[in-house]
Amino acid sequence: MLLPETVALLELRQAVRAWTATYAPGREVAVALSGGADSLALTAAAVAEVPSVDALIVDHRLQDGSADVARTAADQALALGCRSATVLPVHVAPGGSLEAAARVARYRALDDARGRVPVLLGHTLDDQAETVLLGLARGSGGRSIQGMAAHDHPWGRPFLGSRRAVTEAACADLGITPWSDPHNDNPEFTRVRLRHEALPLLEDILGGGVAEALARTAAQLREDGEVLDTRSTAVLENVTVDGEVGVDTLALEPVALRRRVLRAWLLQGGAKSLTDKQLRTIDALVTDWRGQGGVAVGGGTPEARLVVTRRRGSLVLGFEDRRRV
Known part of the structure; x- marks a missing residue:
């Protein structure tokens, strides 16, 4: 599929191109596709930049009609040019945090299905900002507010420098209608309240640029942490008998x-x-x-x-x- 050369799509294609050049040059990739705007835009950009792309669609089976949503996402992936599109039904363990249990089931299914290829995830700069705020609330030190890594084998996140609005614009440019997960608007989930209440309030109070500032902070802490981790490995070898x-x-x-x-x-x-x-x-x-x-x-x-x-x-x-x- 030949993509239109819009501002949004060019930005996302460049992000995928830079990621693959650094972490997976010349290799095939899989894309974790939910059917939402972020993962649909990622799938389109990946198909345009990587010779071989397989879509992996996790069906959490937590909502009525989830199988239809997964099937639609698979059809969209094939229409965009993916080599294959596989639906992965999972069982989400009851009890505790539904968000955490669904995440565990999702990552396990993706890891089992990926073979030897990396899996690209559609996390954006907005997701990174939310992750930093969640880590800050835990108060577990610098490591907890380093956010998500662009590469954490086998996971890849090319869009950590792009806003959610860009992925939404890319889908509009492609004429694709993303699926809107009702869970993304459910205030029972902490991340949803951060997204719709806390971050907009911080942006208003501080005059904008909060999400970008949080993402920059995460990147700086991750760079510092890598140096300290390298040094601590050497110290551990020296003090352990x-x-x-x-x-x-x-x-x-x-x-x-x-x-x-x-x-x-x-x-x-x-x-x-x-x-x-x-x-x-x-x-x-x-x-x-x-x-x-x-x-x-x-x-x-x-x-x-x-x-x-x-x-x-x-x-x-x-x-x-x-x-x-």
């Missing part, structure tokens, strides 16, 4: 490096869902040792919890029988 962390050597490092080292060590040992409070408490075992007990972290089993303790000048990560607690 037989899986244990030498306290005296680690205590000499600046706090920004020290906590990154601890985080990396814990993740290597099977810890999950680490919180800032846990990292600070474990850091106190290094710098403020007063004989305190171990610190439990996520990643244990029903029978035993995963605990960090200090023994003979080293931090040790191991399992502790829950019946002893």
Whole structure:
């Protein structure tokens, strides 16, 4: 399909061209297609810039008629020139956050279906700004407000520098009617309220440019974080012996490096869902040792919890029988 050379489409094509040149030169890609404006515009731009594009459409089966929506998206993908369009029905686990459960099911299905090719996602600068605000509210440090990465294997996000209005304009230029997900207007979801209430209010109060400023902040923090992560990897190798962390050597490092080292060590040992409070408490075992007990972290089993303790000048990560607690 020959695309019209409109301002919106040229911007999005250039974004895909730059992404593929950096992360997937000469390779085929898959596109995660929901049928919304962002993913439809991404599909069109990808077909124009990449020799082979496959569309993957996840049907969460959370709404009546979802199968029809998925089928329509598949037809649109083929009309745009995709090599194939595959609908992936998923089961969203009940309980807890519906948003989180749907996201887990979606990414698992995409990963299973992609083969060896990267999957392009239609996240825009607006999505990035919302993600930064959500991370800021969690208060988990710089890592939580780094936002989404342009490349996080196997996921690719070429549109993080483009506004949602551009993808909507691109669909209008193509004469395509995007699907409007009712969930995107449901105020029960935190991200929806950020999108429709918080960000417009911030734009009004601060005189505009808030979304772009949040996205720039995320990019700067990600660049800084990459440097610190690289340095912390070297420190971790230096302070670790037989899986244990030498306290005296680690205590000499600046706090920004020290906590990154601890985080990396814990993740290597099977810890999950680490919180800032846990990292600070474990850091106190290094710098403020007063004989305190171990610190439990996520990643244990029903029978035993995963605990960090200090023994003979080293931090040790191991399992502790829950019946002893």
